[in-house]
Every structure is written in structure tokens, then in C-alpha cells.
Amino acid sequence: MTRLDRTPPGYRPLRLLGQGKTSQVYLALDDRGREVALKLPHPATLGQPEAAARFGNEVRLTLKFRHPRIVRGYAGAAFGPQAYLALQYYASGPLSETLQLAPQSLAWTARLRVLADLASGLTYLHASGAVHQDVKPQNVYLCPGGRAALGDLGSSYFVAQGGPVSGSPFYMAPEIYHGEASSGASDVYSLGILSYELLGGLRPFLGQSYEELMVAHLTRFPSPLAQVAPELPRAAAHLIERAMAKRAPDRPGADELRRALLLALGETPDDEPVEENAPAPAPTAPAQPTGRHGPLGRAAPPPPAEPEPAAPTPTGLRPDRWSLFRRRK
Numbered sequence: 001m002t003r004l005d006r007t008p009p010g011y012r013p014l015r016l017l018g019q020g021k022t023s024q025v026y027l028a029l030d031d032r033g034r035e036v037a038l039k040l041p042h043p044a045t046l047g048q049p050e051a052a053a054r055f056g057n058e059v060r061l062t063l064k065f066r067h068p069r070i071v072r073g074y075a076g077a078a079f080g081p082q083a084y085l086a087l088q089y090y091a092s093g094p095l096s097e098t099l100q101l102a103p104q105s106l107a108w109t110a111r112l113r114v115l116a117d118l119a120s121g122l123t124y125l126h127a128s129g130a131v132h133q134d135v136k137p138q139n140v141y142l143c144p145g146g147r148a149a150l151g152d153l154g155s156s157y158f159v160a161q162g163g164p165v166s167g168s169p170f171y172m173a174p175e176i177y178h179g180e181a182s183s184g185a186s187d188v189y190s191l192g193i194l195s196y197e198l199l200g201g202l203r204p205f206l207g208q209s210y211e212e213l214m215v216a217h218l219t220r221f222p223s224p225l226a227q228v229a230p231e232l233p234r235a236a237a238h239l240i241e242r243a244m245a246k247r248a249p250d251r252p253g254a255d256e257l258r259r260a261l262l263l264a265l266g267e268t269p270d271d272e273p274v275e276e277n278a279p280a281p282a283p284t285a286p287a288q289p290t291g292r293h294g295p296l297g298r299a300a301p302p303p304p305a306e307p308e309p310a311a312p313t314p315t316g317l318r319p320d321r322w323s324l325f326r327r328r329k
């Protein structure tokens with residue numbers, strides 16, 4: 001059975017936009033004639049309990065959150081053979097594609113704007129008591145007018161409820177490598193890494209394997225941003241470097257980062273607007289990070305091509321990222 005055989009009622013697929021490990025995504029028209037990105041899980045996803053649960057989680061949380069800097073969900077079914085998720089369609093696609101195909105098309109101020117938007121989306125998620133767990137260019141969608149939205153909430157969870165700990169090795173915080181719980185601070189770390197990459201033009205930490213990346217994140221320090229991005233105002237550079245601090249308590253909050261990025265754009269940061277229909281903030285469990293400092297490392301060479309290495313399980317197997325470590329309550 002092809003994915004299109006189980007197109008949900010009311011949708012007319014137009015063309016395949018792309019696919020990932022979990023699903024195929026079609027440009028489709030909904031029953032209002034609106035263009036949507038229609039996400040249909042692979043049959044293998046539905047046949048594998050953990051993968052199916054992750055897709056269901058993405059559907060549930062995407063439909064729950066409502067913020068201009070979070071990819072908007074219109075409708076979906078979380079479980080069963082008819083599972084799907086209809087999303088706002090972002091014609092410019094993911095940031096990773098732009099960085100790969102046309103990096104020069106992103107001007108300096110556009111890069112700062114994308115980062116400020118991501119910090120805004122994270123501020124909202126964290127204020128709602130949730131963590132994202134997978135901030136990376138593949139999960140950032142570019143909107144008309146140079147704005148950006150953070151997508152793929154499949155790994156997200158409410159801190160108070162707990163959830164499986166995961167991440168992508170190029171962007172993962174030291175405490176996650178240690179097998180500890182995710183927190184707003186680990187999302188801020190990932191955004192710090194993405195900021196360094198976007199503004200400095202190179203990834204701060206490199207490795208050909210999960211183990212090499214782990215050593216880099218735990219023990220090395222990249223060249224100062226002032227060197228690789230001299231046009232960045234000093235205050236913003238300092239804050240992005242703090243976002244990449246090895247110890248979670250040393251990192252700023254997402255809102256502090258948002259404000260610094262807006263100031264770097266020459267704007268006066270307002271308070272984050274509280275969105276209508278936002279989920280009530282859930283009580284957050286205290287994070288207990290134990291990231292550690294290490295010796296100074298050398299500047300990283302240019303980034304390698306994807307795909308990035310997957311994380312090993314304790315048994316040495318390399319699973320998909322939704323089951324990297326352990327289930328946490």
C-alpha cells in the first residue's frame with residue numbers, strides 16, 4: 001500500500017515535498033482549498049511501537065501549541081492506520097536545504113532574524129513547561145518575509161510529565177551525552193550551536209562518529225565568535241558563547257538570547273506576546289545538570305556532509321534518535 005492510498009478524507013495531494021525517517025510529506029490542498037504540508041507516517045513507522053508513539057506525540061503537541069514561531073498544525077490523527085498531520089506549508093522549506101543549496105541567499109540580518117525567531121519559539125515552549133529536544137537546521141522552516149518557525153515536535157514533551165531523552169549529536173548538550181534529563185537549558189545549548197554555525201559559517205564541534213562528537217561537546221571549546229563573526233555585536237557574541245556553556249546553569253534563558261539577538265538587529269525587544277489558546281504552563285521539574293568543563297580545543301574545520309552519526313545504545317546498537325537513551329519519568 002502506498003502512502004497515497006491512505007490519504008485522509010478532505011485532502012488532495014499535489015506532489016511529494018520530501019521524506020524523512022518517520023514520514024513522507026506531500027503538498028496537498030485541504031477541503032478549504034488551502035495548501036498544507038500533509039505528513040503521512042511510513043508503514044514501518046506505524047508498525048514500530050516507539051516510532052508510532054513518537055509520531056503520535058508530534059501530532060498531539062503540534063496541534064496543542066500555537067505560536068507564530070512554532071510550525072503550525074491544522075489537523076491530524078495521532079494513531080492508527082489513518083494517522084496523519086496537516087501542517088502549515090512553508091514554501092521555502094527547511095533551513096538545512098537553504099544552507100546546503102544557497103547559503104549566500106541568507107544575508108547577515110536574515111540569519112540574526114532566524115535565530116531571534118527560534119529563541120522566541122523556544123521561549124514560548126519553555127514558558128509552557130515543554131522542551132523541544134531537537135533544535136537543528138533540518139527542523140527550522142523559513143517563512144515568507146524572512147521569518148522562521150521551529151518544527152518537529154516529535155521529541156518534545158512536558159517536563160512535568162517526563163519523556164524519552166533524545167537529541168541530534170551535532171547539537172546535543174553535554175548533559176544529554178551524560179544521559180541526563182533534557183531541560184530548557186539543553187535546548188538553549190542546541191540553539192547556541194546553531195547560532196554559531198549560522199553566524200560563524202562553521203559548526204563549532206565536529207566528529208565522524210558519535211563518540212568523537214561526544215568528546216568534542218564535553219571537552220573542547222570553539223574559536224571565539226568574535227573571531228569567526230567579527231560583525232556580531234559583542235554582547236550577542238558573549239551570550240551565544242554562554243548558551244554553549246558546558247554546564248547548564250551557566251547558560252542564559254531562551255528569552256535572554258532572543259532579546260540579545262533583537263538588540264543585535266537594532267530593535268528594542270518587547271516582552272514575548274502570550275498567545276491565545278496557549279497551553280497552560282506546566283510545573284517544571286528542577287534540572288540537575290552535571291556537564292563538565294574541559295581543556296581548550298582548536299577551531300573546528302569546515303563541517304562534514306550529512307548524515308550525522310547516530311547515538312549508540314548501551315548495547316552498541318545504533319537506533320533511530322527517538323530511543324537514544326532511556327525513558328524518563
Ligand SMILES: Nc1ncnc2c1ncn2[C@@H]1O[C@H](COP(=O)(O)OP(=O)(O)OP(=O)(O)O)[C@@H](O)[C@H]1O
Binds near residue numbers: 022037071089141
Ligand atoms: N511544513 C512543511 N512545509 C514544507 N515542507 C515540509 C514541511 N514539513 C516537512 N516538509 C518537507 O518534508 C521533508 C520531511 O519532513 P520531516 O523531516 O519532518 O520528516 P520526518 O520523517 O517526520 O522527520 P524525521 O526524519 O526527523 O523523522 C522535509 O525535509 C521538508 O522538505
